[in-house]
Amino acid sequence: MPETFRIQTLNAISPLGLNRLDRERFDLGTEFTDPRAILLRSADLHSYDVPHSLYAVARAGAGTNNIPVEKLASLGIPVFNTPGANANAVKELVIAGLLLAARNLYHAADYTKDLVAEQQLSGKDLDKQVEAGKKQFAGFELPGRTLGVIGLGAIGVLVANAAQAMGMKVLGYDPAITIERAWQLSPSVEQVTSVEELFARSDFITLHVPLIEATQGLVSAERIASMPAGSVVLNFARGGVVDEEAVLAALDSGQLHAYVNDFPTEVGAVHPKVITLPHLGASTSEAEDNCAVMAVDQLSDFLLHGNIRNSVNFPEVAMARSPNTTRLGIFNENKPNMIGQITTVLAEAGLNVTEFTNKARGDYAYTLVDVEGEVADELKEQILAIDGVIRARKIEG
C-alpha cells in the first residue's frame, strides 16, 4: 500500500487548493504531531520543534521569513513558496496606498464620519460643515510625481508599470533583477544603481523586497532625510524593512507626509500620519486561490514524485515518471564525490539507472534517480550511510 501523506495546515488555506489533493493519498489536519508536510501562510515556524517525520514545508505566499529556511535545508527539508501568485493583489493595494496618501482619504473619511456620528450634524448644517472643513484634506495628484520602487520582482514590476501608466515618473532599484522581470518592466521605468539616488529623487518610495539581513532597516533616518520634504513611504514588504522609529520622527517633523503599511505595531498603528492595514496585501479571493493551488500542486508533486519546483532552499529538480522504475530522492551536502558514492552504491546493488539528475544550491544538493525494477529497503540505509547524505527517500511509483 502506498503511503497516505499527513499534511498539517497551520493557517486557513483556500479549499480550491486543498480540494486538489487526492484523499486516498493525503490526509489533511490541523493537529498532527508527526506530519509529512506543513502547509501554511504567515504562521511562525521559528520556534517549531521539527519532527523527524517532516518531508516538506509549503508557504502559500511569497515571503518565507516566518520559516527557518536554512535550518530546514540542513535537515533535507525543502521549503516551497508561490512566487507571483499574489502579486496582483499586492499591486492593487499599493496603488490604493498611493491614492490614500496623496488625497488624505483615510483622515477625510474619518472626518465625515465624525461630523455625523459624534457631532450629530445633518441636512444643511452637515453640508455647510463639509464644505468648510474639506480644505484641510486637499491633496495632490500623481502624474509628474516620482515613485521609487525598491525590489523589481513579481510585485515590484507590476507596481512600477501601473504607476507609470498613471503618469508617474518611476525609478527602479534591484541589483539582482532577473531577465524575465526586466522584460516585463515598462521601458519608461528608469533604472537607478544606488538606493541613495532612489531616495534622493523620489516623492514616494515603495518596498518590494524580502525581509533578509540585507534589507533589514533599509528605510533609515539618513535615507528618509535625503528625500524631498513631504514624501511618502509605502511598505507592503515586511515591517522590519523599515526603521519605524525613524519614520515616526520624520512624520512628526513634516519630512514625511504619510507612511502607508501592512504591518501593525503598537506605536505605528495609532500615529495620526500612519495608515496601517492588517496585513491585507494578499487577502483577495483570487490571490488566496492562486497561492493555495500553486502551493498544493508543488507539495503533492514533491511528496508523490520527489520533484522540486519553486523551493527557496533547494534547486529546481523535476523528472517525468517512467513505468517499471523505482525513484529515489536524496538530499546531500554539496561537496566532492557525492554523486560518485551514490552511483557506486546503486551499481553494487546491481541496479540499472534510467535517469539521474543532481543539482546543487549553496551548501546543499538534491539528487533524483530512477532505477529499473524494484529496490530493496536496505538500499536506502546504504545511501544514508554515505558521509554527507542528509536524507533519502524511496518514492513509490
Ligand SMILES: NC(=O)c1ccc[n+]([C@@H]2O[C@H](COP(=O)([O-])OP(=O)(O)OC[C@H]3O[C@@H](n4cnc5c(N)ncnc54)[C@H](O)[C@@H]3O)[C@@H](O)[C@H]2O)c1
Ligand atoms: N503584504 C503582503 O501581504 C505581501 C504579499 C506578498 C509579498 N509580500 C512581501 O513582498 C516581498 C516581495 O514579494 P515578490 O513576490 O515581489 O518577491 P520576488 O522574489 O518576486 O521579488 C523580490 C525582489 O527583491 C529583490 N531584492 C532582494 N534584495 C534586494 C535589495 N537589497 N535591494 C533591492 N532589491 C532586492 C530581488 O532581486 C527580487 O527581484 C515578499 O518577500 C514578501 O515579504 C507581502
Ligand SMILES: O=C(O)CC[C@@H](O)C(=O)O
Ligand atoms: O498569507 C497572507 O495573507 C500574506 C502573504 C504575504 O505576506 C506573502 O508574503 O505572500
